[in-house]
Every structure is written in C-alpha cells, then in structure tokens.
Amino acid sequence: MRGPKAAKLTLSEREKDELERLARGHNIPQHHALRGRMILLASAGKSNAEIARDLHTCDDTVRLWRRRWISSQATSLGDLSVKERLEEHPRSGRPPRITAEQTCQLVAIACTPPSDHPTSHWTPRELADEVMARGIIDQISPRHASRLLKRRLSNRI
Incomplete structure (x- = not known):
C-alpha cells in the first residue's frame, strides 16, 4: 500500500x-x-x-x-x-551540571599530591570530598569524579 x-x-x-x-x-x-x-x-x-x-x-x-x-x-x-x-539540530535534554571549567579544576587537584593525606595518590572518594570541600562542585559521587578524570586523561593520549 x-x-x-x-x-x-x-x-x-x-x-x-x-x-x-x-x-x-x-x-x-x-x-x-x-x-x-x-x-x-x-x-x-x-x-x-x-x-x-x-x-x-x-x-x-x-x-x-x-x-x-x-x-x-x-x-x-x-x-x-x-x-x-545539513547540520544536526541541537538535541533536547538536561544540560550538563558539571562545567568544563569545573572538570579542569578537578583534574588540576588530581594532578597535585594530597598534602594532608597519608597516601601519595588521590582515591576517588578523597578526590570527590576535596572538590566538594573547596566548593568547586556542589555534589559529586566518587564514581563520577573517577569517570570524569579517566575521560579527561584518556583524551590527552
């Protein structure tokens, strides 16, 4: 038909x-x-x-x-x-809550050794806590902090 x-x-x-x-x-x-x-x-x-x-x-x-x-x-x-x-139209959806600038600050913190911690590397939990304590990001889970860091560092290679 x-x-x-x-x-x-x-x-x-x-x-x-x-x-x-x-x-x-x-x-x-x-x-x-x-x-x-x-x-x-x-x-x-x-x-x-x-x-x-x-x-x-x-x-x-x-x-x-x-x-x-x-x-x-x-x-x-x-x-x-x-x-x-011929370009795609912008897609609908929620805008990202964490800006590129905030992600850069998270990476900068992760690249510096923790001064008041007994370990030499940041854990995802410590990194998330530090970013929230400094007021850079209001709320972020350790898993999401780790994911952002991983994605950012993999783009460099």
Missing part, C-alpha cells in the same frame, strides 16, 4: 552546485555528504523509498532530511549556508 506522496523539493542553481560539491567532497564528514546526496536525489524527483534504497538508509531518515531542507529554504543562503542546513 502506498503512502502519501513526498513533498516536492526544488533547488536553485547555487544550492545544487554546493550540494554536488559537498556530495563529492573527500574532506567532508560523510554524514554531510550522505544528506547532500539525499537532497540531490529528492530534487531529481525520486521518492523517499527510492532514495533510501539507493543510499542504503531508511525511509524515515530521507523523510526527515527532505522536510528539514524544505523548511530551511525559507532562509537565504547568506544567512544559512548549505553546510549549515
């Missing part, structure tokens, strides 16, 4: 040129190239199912990007470039 017909998508010459450049680019993130190819095929009159089959993706993804492209065409290319039109 066939569903509703996909919305018609037309491109200006400038949009088409930039999309083709993006779709062929080697230094372009592949998700941008794929989305560019979806839009080009949609402007050629292909259905969402045909595009999904050709690009080995799902219909819902093609439908989403067709809709987003059509809605973004109301904004001029001077205000919103082709590449910006």
